[in-house]
Amino acid sequence: MRLPGRYDGTARPIVTYGSDPVLHRSCAPVTVFDEALRRLVLDMFASMYAADGVGLAANQIGVDARIFVMDCPDADGEDVVGYVVNPVLVLPGPVGDEPAEEVTEEGCLSVPGPYAELPRAFRARVEGVDAKGNPTSIEATGMAARCLQHEVDHLEGTVYVDRLPEELRERLLAEAAGPEGELPA
Numbered sequence: 001m002r003l004p005g006r007y008d009g010t011a012r013p014i015v016t017y018g019s020d021p022v023l024h025r026s027c028a029p030v031t032v033f034d035e036a037l038r039r040l041v042l043d044m045f046a047s048m049y050a051a052d053g054v055g056l057a058a059n060q061i062g063v064d065a066r067i068f069v070m071d072c073p074d075a076d077g078e079d080v081v082g083y084v085v086n087p088v089l090v091l092p093g094p095v096g097d098e099p100a101e102e103v104t105e106e107g108c109l110s111v112p113g114p115y116a117e118l119p120r121a122f123r124a125r126v127e128g129v130d131a132k133g134n135p136t137s138i139e140a141t142g143m144a145a146r147c148l149q150h151e152v153d154h155l156e157g158t159v160y161v162d163r164l165p166e167e168l169r170e171r172l173l174a175e176a177a178g179p180e181g182e183l184p185a
Helices: 035-050 142-155 166-177
Strands: 055-057 067-073 079-090 101-108 111-121 123-129 135-141
Touching: 035 055, 035 067, 035 079, 055 142, 067 142, 079 135, 079 142, 101 142, 111 123, 111 142, 111 166, 123 142, 135 142
Parallel strands: none
Antiparallel strands: 055 067, 067 079, 079 123, 101 111, 123 135
């Protein structure tokens, strides 16, 4: 997959948990593949890097569109850098001696601060299209596979804390909100 210039975009503010309904509903499929879409992908990379993240879904910057970007290491330490428009998550299962699932800490730019352990498939693949509408896919293991699953969850309106037990979720959201009781914008 050929990536656009990752540093040519404009960083946009990150939407925090509970601050915008777009973060909590399924995103709309992309149907127009034009310069505005290419610009959005660039802005998403810029926003992710500015926030020191490893992945970002479009709704995390307030855009109702099924797109995510990522720059995250896989189980072998190799960076998986890419984006997918209209992604479909595939969990192919373990290969060889790989574990089927991995429980490790996960965090989110939309819930700044706290991390929590969450089980995810060790290997994942996402299939979709690029900014020109051409088929593309990303397959990854380890943290990068976790990132694929996390970002597709976002596009379905699910934030990682939504997968946690209620008591833990409430504690993490309170921690993220800080003493003022509001998540930072």
